[in-house]
Amino acid sequence: MEKSGEAYWKATLGLLTKILAVWFLVSFGAGILFADLLNNIYLGGYPLGFWFAQQGSMYIFVALIFVYAKKMGEIDRKFDVHE
């Protein structure tokens, strides 16, 4: 791969790491590992840990994919590899 190709892949992996970090934090983090702790906080009638496991993580997943698609589009154009 040429130099720009390597830089492109590096940028892709950088974005990927950020997206998957949020993905992990909201589901495995807030929804499972720290759920008990977060349940002391309330969001309306929802204990927060329960909310992340049964509502919040899903809304964030949807947002994550669209953010990823948009940012990848920008990276594609920056390195001139878009379709």
Place this chain on the structure above:
Amino acid sequence: MDLQTTIYLVVGASFALYIGIAIWARAGTTSEFYVAGGGVSPRLNGMATAADWMSAASFISMAGLISNMGYGGGLFLMGWTGGYVLLATLLAPYLRKFGKFTVPQFIGDRYYSKSAATVAVLCLLVASLTYIIGQMTGVGVAFSRFLGVTKETGVYVGMAVVFTYAVFGGMKGITYTQVAQYIVLIFAYTIPAIFISMQLTGNPIPQLGLGSSLTGQDVSLLAKLDQVVTDLGFGKYTTSTAGSTLNMFVYTFSLMIGTAGLPHVIMRFFTVPTVAAARSSAGWALVFIAILYTTAPAVAAMAKTNLIRTITPGVVMENTDVYAKDVAIEYEQRPDWMKRWEMTGLLKFEDKNGDGRIQYYNDKTTNEAAKAKMDEAGWKGNELTVNADIIVLANPEIALLPNWVIALVAAGGLAAALSTAAGLLLAISSAISHDLVKGIFIPGISEKGELMAGKVAMACSILVAGYLGLNPPGFAAGTVALAFGIAASSLFPAIMMGIFSKKMNKEGAIAGMLSGLFVTLFYVFAHKGIFFIKGTEYLDTIGGANSFFGITPEAFGGVGAMINFFVAFLVDKVTKEPPEHIQHLVENVRTPRGSKAVDGAHA
């Protein structure tokens, strides 16, 4: 008009709609409709993907399981939606660039080996077949209620209908039919939820209703439910975890990577017009899936609340003491929906203390305070058994909603089960006839012969799945979770390494897939019987149920995937690296440009 007639009418009308659209669509330009997503906007394509993906497990079974599990049921919600993030970021755009049509084709080309493709076909078949067993369980439940017959007869009728539907097949590829199916099933799911949320909390949006206070009370629905179920000896609704935190973690992980590794889901993204479209299609699909998935926890908690309200009126809305003598309803006074479900054998009553009333509680509770009160009240054991798979279908009946809503739910359940079962059967038949028979064993087979092989494969799969569906290894969603575990442990790692590691070679990939698959099957069969046949379990060999750190067989796919990665890595280190042209191929797959050309230009 009576309920049964209304159900026939609504279900009949929904089928007429699908067939009508199929005929109308064929009259137009045929070829366009056979390529999913060709010329269709990403939004419509996302809707079709959502219909394809949401099956009997999502529609019929999942909320019932969450209803029983409480907080721990969130693993289905996070697992089956979080997988789309992995699909969108790790697999879909790259597989689209690669430009093949099936998963075994990708594995075969990337690992430059027919053996690798054959192993992929094997993994695909085991995962898809297990998935269909779960579907048949769900279809059996839907038909047994729909026709008022036993669950067994329901499965037989389901087998016949699924077969006809799958062979009629052309419908599968038509995006607009799936869009119609999505619309039917999403209305069928959300309308009763809106009614019930209004009744219980006054808030018409179920996602908000679940976090609201009960009508006329200061206490939130969840807090009240926590208190009532604790009194009845069940675990606290908002904190009961699934086994252990570790098990819930691994289970969620297994469902997520299984979602990204299931061939019939991945296939949808091979045919979108561009790499960029592959990324955003996954997003739109998840939007439409999330509408159902964020409603499901409300359906679950509210169904549990309504079930308790039915059996012990006044306990939820008026603070009546649940242990009081005359609070439980008399069996003879039970509502009609209970009589209807008794016919299917999925709801059973046994008067253990002979008082003629229904006691519904957890008689194996470890809560001493509750136990003392239960004994004092003269309860001699739980008397009502409610199969988790009936909760969603019975939900509108429990809430005494109008007949047309009950009928709509029946139509939605059938749409969900049939569309996915048909999709899976087509994935199986193409894997056998195209990837295996034509690709490997008899390259010179005629088109007619290939088609025949596909049909025979479909018929055999339905017979096997139907037979095993009569004595299923678990509830529909639990069985489907096993299928995800199998896909997670075998296919996902091989596909991912094929994109993200230039140096992964065929020896590593094959060893990884086989070890992941066999370790997972070994653990699953120990609990559920060899090939899911009852009576062949070998729990003693592995040291008892859930003996691996308390991890349940449904969750074990996550462990299997780790073994797959590890074995592949080790074998890769001691064998020679893949040829130069394969490494170039991987580089090429990583950039979007040239996705339309057969031989893409480099960056």
